[in-house]
Amino acid sequence: MDRKAVEITKFLLDWNYLLINAPVSGSITEIYFCFILSNYSKGKDRVSWQQFIKYLNMLNKVAHGHVLDCTPHNALQLTYEDPFKCFNRINYINRLSLSLILKRSKQLTHSENWGMEEPVKRSSLSSDIPTDKAGQYKYLMTLIEGSDHSLKKKWRSTEVTSERIVNNSKLVPLDGDDIYSMTSRSGRLIQLELLLRSECASHHLIRERARLQTSEREFYDCCENPDHANQLSQMTEFDRQVNYCKLKKSAWFGRNSLLAKCVNERMHFIPVIQQQTDTKLGDCSYLDTCHKMESCRYVHYGLLMPQSLQGYPEKSPNDKLQKAGLKVKQFTRINNFTRGEPVCLSSMEELPPQWINCDVTKLNFDVLGNNWGVIIADPSWTIHMNLNYSSMKDDDLLSLRMDKLQKEGIYLLWVTGRTIEMGRKFLKKWGYRVLNQITWIKTSQLVRTISTGRTGHWLNHSKEHLLVGVKGEPKWMNCGVDPQILISSTRETSRKPEEIYGIVERMVGLRVKKLEIFGRQHNTRPGWLTIGNQLQETHLVEKEISIKYSQWLKSNVK
Known part of the structure; x- marks a missing residue:
């Protein structure tokens, strides 16, 4: 068993009760960060997240699965490239199995020369952990949040500090898709606030169902060229029964292909000029809702629909819309x-x-x-x-x-x-x-x-x-x-x-x-x-x- 495995084994053995209870509550991600910030993690070659999971899995295999009990049961076999995406937990740590593993190892040493072989003895680091429950909790939160400068002074050689972990911009959640478990108390409050702001999956389903169950209507752009309306006023006649204009049979566009194309694709508001109409008065305020259109002296308008419809929109529904309507009827069977x-x-x-x-x-x-x-x-x-x-x-x-x-x-x-x-x-x-x-x-x-x-x-x-x-x-x-x-x-x-x-x-x-x-x-x-x-x-x-x-x-x- 190599040095890193020994460090992890001793860390789990000494911190057993603190790791599986609050505030860590057995979270494998938080256990990992506690380890890399502790004095047990020595040397410049830090244990990576993948290595940490690998060593935990190895320790469990050595004792035939009796060292760590996890949720889910195969948590150590699962791979996560990002520790913040791992929500697995350790429910129980068997101290006896870890002690036996340490006794079998001959590579454990507490000197700076890792090649020396010395008898296995209990590390003096365990004496740094308070014995009372309140002291243990304070010590662990100090390690996690990095609020004690005296402890930080001991960890100056550490490449990654708890303060850098919490304030690292790469770990700050940007949106609802970037939710993860953070180690510090402030980080947990950020995560809770983010979860409260995040939209439920049911809201996405509601909008998608509403889209599928809403019938479509054809939309046509309106021509904004006033010259077209003036030219078309001589080629159209107003149908008072339906308030629409239609082209006369004698209408001829000549070489004006742009006007012909516009009439075929866009709506046009054609001024309706009657015998009593005085164009100097301008548009009627009521327009198509005017109750006295037959005698009104103001200018009114009739709507000329695109000729691609080949008639009025009420009389010639689009085939595409009919098919869309059938789809809507199918989706209405879905329970809301x-x-x-x-x-x-x-x-x-x-x-x-x-x-x-x-x-x-x-x-x-x-x-x-x-x-x-x-x-x-x-x-x-x-x-x-x-x-x-x-x-x-x-x-x-x-x-x-x-x-x-x-x-x-x-x-x-x-x-x-x-x-x-x-x-x-x-x-x-x-x-x-x-x-x-x-x-x-x-x-x-x-x-x-x-x-x-x-x-x-x-x-x-x-x-x-x-x-x-x-x-x-x-x-x-x-x-x-x-x-x-x-x-x-x-x-x-x-x-x-x-x-x-x-x-x-x-x-x-x-x-x-x-x-x-x-x-x-x-x-x-x-x-x-x-x-x-x-x-x-x-x-x-x-x-x-x-x-x-x-x-x-x-x-x-x-």
Whole structure:
């Protein structure tokens, strides 16, 4: 047995109890650093990490596996190029086996001449170790952290000091992929802080699942050359029914190949010039949402889609998108819930759109049940402007028993500028805590921030807020997928952007029961139940709700 093996054997024999108990707790990595910093490690040729593991394995083989008991059991057979990637531990060190190994060795000596053979005797270094437990702990932490200058003075010949180990820039964790076990107390605090900041693997899975389950939509760039729009205004005609422009049969580009290529690949906003249009007045503030487009004297625009579509986008879906849609349907079979139980304990298939035409203020919410995972409400708040629908008083909305609809889940409440704080109070009274809000930045037909002056007494209201309230502890929710800012164009009065449904479905999953209150016909969609007084009759697929609603109707008629 060579000198290095003897040094390691004697180190393990004398430090047995300190190594397998706190603070080292048997960590092979920390035992290695304790050894190279101790007085047992002599000479200029330091024991490398690979050599240390090799010697530990050799000692265990000499005693037929009775020297070291490790976790895992084959820890000494495993190889790690970097000690900080090794998390294996030594549970038990057999002192008797180590003593027998030392007695058999004839190369152990305590003189500077390692070639001399002397009788094996106990090293005087063991007398440096305190006998009491508190003293041993302090001595070991001094060795690890290097806070005692008197000990450092003894180790001036040591090439590697504990201070260099802790402060070595190569060992400082840079990100979540560089986590390792450090020796010092401060290093352990750094490691703990890094672990708390690191993203769980479930978050990566959530985002990947959301990507696979989100349908794709074709995106087209918009032409920014104003000359193209002016040239195309003579070659197109505006279809008022669909608000799109289309090329005339007599349209001819001549030698203008650049314009022909642009029309084939990009969208164009074509100015719609009518008999009463006065181009000197400029663009209409409302653009495609103008209620008086037939008589409006301002300039409006029609959208000319790329000719590669060969028609309107609603009538000619892309084959590539159809195939992507089939893939999305396949991935929707994957269960969204990886932690805890879903709000609806049975995994249900996505139902077709359902809706109930009723007065929400008079409907008994017991009919709907209390197992909804997500609820969206868009109340008709009272605002100081003329509307084409009736509005609700704040007290009437507060009197609704919204607290009956959920055991746990999220409630999303659309609010106006006046009712942001009021909406928070309402959610709190219904049993929710407001954790966040989604902000919808409104854009016009020309993808510009709107400034119509239609809402807002002091400033133009170019955004709306959606408060997000949470009830219970829904661990099944997918968090951190979408941002809280949504940029989308406006449409008819009070109609909200379609993108909000995608955000919600990625948060809670496609198989969770979803309810929308104060909805209209354009809000109906698969997997959702919509209730409101502006819907076409009633269409229910879920038998339980259908039976309860029929019974409630009969009782009200009587």
